[in-house]
Amino acid sequence: MKKHSYYFKLAISEFHVHKKRFNLTALAIAWGTCSILVLLAFGQGMKDRLGDTIKRIGDNIIMVRGRRTSIPYRGLAGRRKIALDQDDVALLKTSLPELKYVGGVYKSWGKKAMAEKKEADIEITGVDGGYGLARYLMPIQNGRFINLRDVSEKKRVIFMGCDAAEKFFNLNDAVGKTLLVQNVPFTIIGLLEKKELSASFGSDENSRTYIPSSTFAALYGNIYYDRLIISIKNPDDAEYVQQRIRNILGSKHSFNPDDETAIKIRNTMEMTKKLGSVMLGFQVLLGFIGGITLMISGVGLANIMYASIKQRTREIGVKIAIGAQPDQIRKQIIVESFFFSIAGGCLGGLMAFMIITLLSQFPLSNKALQFFMNARLSFNVWIATSIVLVIITFLAGYFPAKTASQQNPIDSLRYE
Amino acid sequence: MNKPIIKINNITKIYNTGKASVAALKNVNLIMNSGDLNAIVGPSGSGKSTLMHILGCLDQPTSGSYFLDDLEVSALNPNKLAEIRNRKIGFVFQSFNLLPYLNAFKNVELPMIFAGINKYDRKKRVDELLDLVEMSARALHKPTEMSGGEQQRIAVARSLANDPEIILADEPTGNLDSKIGDSIMNLFINLWQTGKTIIMITHDPKVADKCERKIKLLDGEIKK
Ligand SMILES: Nc1ncnc2c1ncn2[C@@H]1O[C@H](COP(=O)(O)OP(=O)(O)OP(=O)(O)O)[C@@H](O)[C@H]1O
Numbered sequence: 001m002k003k004h005s006y007y008f009k010l011a012i013s014e015f016h017v018h019k020k021r022f023n024l025t026a027l028a029i030a031w032g033t034c035s036i037l038v039l040l041a042f043g044q045g046m047k048d049r050l051g052d053t054i055k056r057i058g059d060n061i062i063m064v065r066g067r068r069t070s071i072p073y074r075g076l077a078g079r080r081k082i083a084l085d086q087d088d089v090a091l092l093k094t095s096l097p098e099l100k101y102v103g104g105v106y107k108s109w110g111k112k113a114m115a116e117k118k119e120a121d122i123e124i125t126g127v128d129g130g131y132g133l134a135r136y137l138m139p140i141q142n143g144r145f146i147n148l149r150d151v152s153e154k155k156r157v158i159f160m161g162c163d164a165a166e167k168f169f170n171l172n173d174a175v176g177k178t179l180l181v182q183n184v185p186f187t188i189i190g191l192l193e194k195k196e197l198s199a200s201f202g203s204d205e206n207s208r209t210y211i212p213s214s215t216f217a218a219l220y221g222n223i224y225y226d227r228l229i230i231s232i233k234n235p236d237d238a239e240y241v242q243q244r245i246r247n248i249l250g251s252k253h254s255f256n257p258d259d260e261t262a263i264k265i266r267n268t269m270e271m272t273k274k275l276g277s278v279m280l281g282f283q284v285l286l287g288f289i290g291g292i293t294l295m296i297s298g299v300g301l302a303n304i305m306y307a308s309i310k311q312r313t314r315e316i317g318v319k320i321a322i323g324a325q326p327d328q329i330r331k332q333i334i335v336e337s338f339f340f341s342i343a344g345g346c347l348g349g350l351m352a353f354m355i356i357t358l359l360s361q362f363p364l365s366n367k368a369l370q371f372f373m374n375a376r377l378s379f380n381v382w383i384a385t386s387i388v389l390v391i392i393t394f395l396a397g398y399f400p401a402k403t404a405s406q407q408n409p410i411d412s413l414r415y416e
Numbered sequence: 417m418n419k420p421i422i423k424i425n426n427i428t429k430i431y432n433t434g435k436a437s438v439a440a441l442k443n444v445n446l447i448m449n450s451g452d453l454n455a456i457v458g459p460s461g462s463g464k465s466t467l468m469h470i471l472g473c474l475d476q477p478t479s480g481s482y483f484l485d486d487l488e489v490s491a492l493n494p495n496k497l498a499e500i501r502n503r504k505i506g507f508v509f510q511s512f513n514l515l516p517y518l519n520a521f522k523n524v525e526l527p528m529i530f531a532g533i534n535k536y537d538r539k540k541r542v543d544e545l546l547d548l549v550e551m552s553a554r555a556l557h558k559p560t561e562m563s564g565g566e567q568q569r570i571a572v573a574r575s576l577a578n579d580p581e582i583i584l585a586d587e588p589t590g591n592l593d594s595k596i597g598d599s600i601m602n603l604f605i606n607l608w609q610t611g612k613t614i615i616m617i618t619h620d621p622k623v624a625d626k627c628e629r630k631i632k633l634l635d636g637e638i639k640k
C-alpha cells in the first residue's frame with residue numbers, strides 16, 4: 001500500500017493545473033467563513049453593548065412621583081395634588097426594611113448657566129449623597145459624584161453629564177473649573193461617563209447636571225421633590241414594595257391606595273427584564289442568521305465542488321483508463337478538498353480579521369453604529385464554521401469523486 | 417516467441433440499455449500470441465471496440481473468461497485491474513484522450529506517476545519516449561497546441577510509458593488523414609519489430625494486410 005504522502009504529492013503535483021478551481025473553491029469557503037465571522041462579530045458587539053447597558057441602568061430602581069388624585073377619599077375631593085417631601089423619604093426609610101436606598105430628587109428644567117464666555121440653559125437636579133451609587137452614575141477620570149458632606153455642608157458643587165458640560169467646556173479639563181448658575185458659582189467635581197441608554201425616566205442623563213439637594217433647596221426654595229428614587233435589595237420584592245409604598249403614602253396623604261393617578265410609580269426591573277428578553281431574542285436571531293449564512297455558503301460550496309468534480313469525470317476516466325487506481329483518485333480528491341477548505345478557512349478568518357480591524361479604526365460618533373467598533377471576532381465561531389465548511393466541501397467532493405472513480409472508465413470517457 | 421499471451425473463452429457481452437439489450441459479443445473464443453501484430457476488422461457495430469475494451473481491461477465481459485498472461489482477469493477488483501492497465505497494457509484511443517491541461521511531457525509521465533516511479537527515472541523515460549515518437553521539440557506544448565497526428569504520437573508515447581507487453585489501438589488513425597495515418601502506422605510496425613504484441617482495429621484493408629493475423633468480426637462473432 002502506498003503511503004499517504006504519496007497522495008499528498010499527487011495532489012501537489014497537479015495543484016498548478018487546478019488553480020482556477022482551487023481559487024473558486026477556496027474563495028467560496030473563505031467568503032462563507034468571513035461573512036459568518038463578521039456578521040457574528042457585529043452581533044457579539046451589539047450583544048456586548050446591550051449587556052453593558054443593562055448593567056449600567058443601575059440597581060433595581062423604583063421611581064415615585066406625586067400627581068393628582070382622581071378618586072374622592074374619606075370626604076376629600078378628587079383632583080387633589082399630592083406632593084412628596086423629606087418626611088415621606090424618612091417615613092419610607094423607617095417602614096420598609098426591603099429598601100436599600102431612598103432619596104428625594106429636586107428638579108429644575110431650565111436655569112441660565114455661564115462659563116468660559118458661553119451661555120446656555122441647563123437642567124439641574126438636586127440629589128443626596130447616595131443617589132450616584134444607586135443610579136450607577138460613574139464619574140470619568142479624576143472626578144467624583146456628590147457625597148454626604150457636600151449635602152450636609154450645602155456645598156456649591158456640580159456634577160455634570162457630558163452633553164451638558166460640552167456646552168461650556170472641553171471635557172478633558174472641565175473638572176475643577178467654575179460654572180455660574182444664575183450668577184452663583186459652582187465648582188465642577190466630576191463628569192458622568194457617557195451612558196448610551198438608561199432608565200432615566202425622561203430626559204437624557206447625559207444632559208443633566210447634579211448639585212447637592214440641600215444647596216438646591218436653599219438657593220431655589222423648593223420644598224417638594226420632583227420624585228423619589230428608591231432602590232431595593234431584592235428585585236423579586238418589586239411588586240410587594242410598590243404596593244406597600246402606595247399603602248404607606250396613601251395613609252399619610254389620605255388617598256385611596258388604588259388611586260392609580262395619585263402617585264405614579266415606575267421601575268427599572270421591567271426595563272431590565274425587557275432588555276433581557278430582547279437580548280435573549282437577539283442571541284437566538286444571531287444563531288439563526290449564522291446558521292442560515294452557513295447553510296447558504298454550504299449549498300454554494302457543495303454546488304461548486306460537485307460541478308467541478310463532475311467536470312472532471314472525463315479526466316478521471318482517462319486517468320483510470322491509463323492505470324490510476326480508483327482508490328488513488330478518490331484519495332487525491334480528498335486531499336485536494338482538505339487543501340481547499342483549510343486554505344479557505346484560514347483566508348476567511350484573515351479577511352474577517354482585516355475587515356473588523358479596519359472598521360474599528362473609524363471613530364463613529366453615531367451611537368447606534370458603535371457596534372461596528374465593538375465588533376468582536378469569536379475564535380470558536382471561526383473554528384466551528386471552518387469545520388462545518390470543511391465537512392461540506394469534503395462530502396460534496398467525495399461522493400461525485402467516488403461515483404466517477406467507480407464508473408466504468410469507458411463510460412467516463414464517453415462523458416461530455 | 418509464440419507463446420499465447422491472451423486467451424479468451426466463450427466471452428459474451430450484453431449491453432442493457434433500458435429498453436432493449438444488445439449482444440455486442442457472442443461466445444467469442446480467441447488466442448493471441450506474444451509478439452504478434454494483430455488486426456481486428458469488421459463492419460461498424462460488429463463489436464470491435466467492445467472486444468478491445470475487454471482485452472484492455474477497461475470493461476468486463478458479461479460471461480466467459482479472459483486470461484492475460486495466465487492471470488484470470490475477470491476475477492480481479494477495480495484497483496487490481498487498474499494496475500494491469502498501468503503495467504501490462506498500453507491503450508491508444510481513436511480520440512487520443514490526452515489530458516488537456518497537461519503538456520506533452522506530463523501526459524506521457526502520468527502512467528509512471530501512478531506506477532510510483534521516481535522523478536529521475538520518469539524524466540529519463542519520458543525523454544526517451546518523446547524521442548522515439550519524434551516529439552521532443554514539443555515536450556512543453558499542451559494538446560490544444562498540437563495537430564491530431566502530433567497528439568496521437570504523444571498518446572502512443574504515453575501507452576509505452578511503463579513498457580507494457582501489449583499495445584491496444586482502437587482505430588488509431590481513424591481521426592487522421594492518410595499520410596499522417598501512415599506515419600502513425602509506421603510507429604506501430606516499429607514497435608512490433610521491437611517485440612511488442614500489437615492489436616489494432618482498422619478499417620483500412622492495406623493496413624490489415626500488413627498484419628500477420630486478421631481477426632474478422634461480424635455481428636459479435638468471429639468469422640474464420
Ligand atoms: N455502452 C453501450 N451501450 C449500449 N450499447 C452499446 C454500447 N456500446 C456499444 N453498444 C452496441 O454494441 C454493438 C457493438 O458496438 P461496438 O462499439 O463494439 O462496435 P464497433 O465494431 O466498434 O463499431 P465502429 O466500427 O462503429 O466503432 C453496437 O450495436 C453498439 O450499438
Ligand SMILES: [Mg+2]
Nearest residue numbers: 464465466586
Ligand atoms: Mg469502435
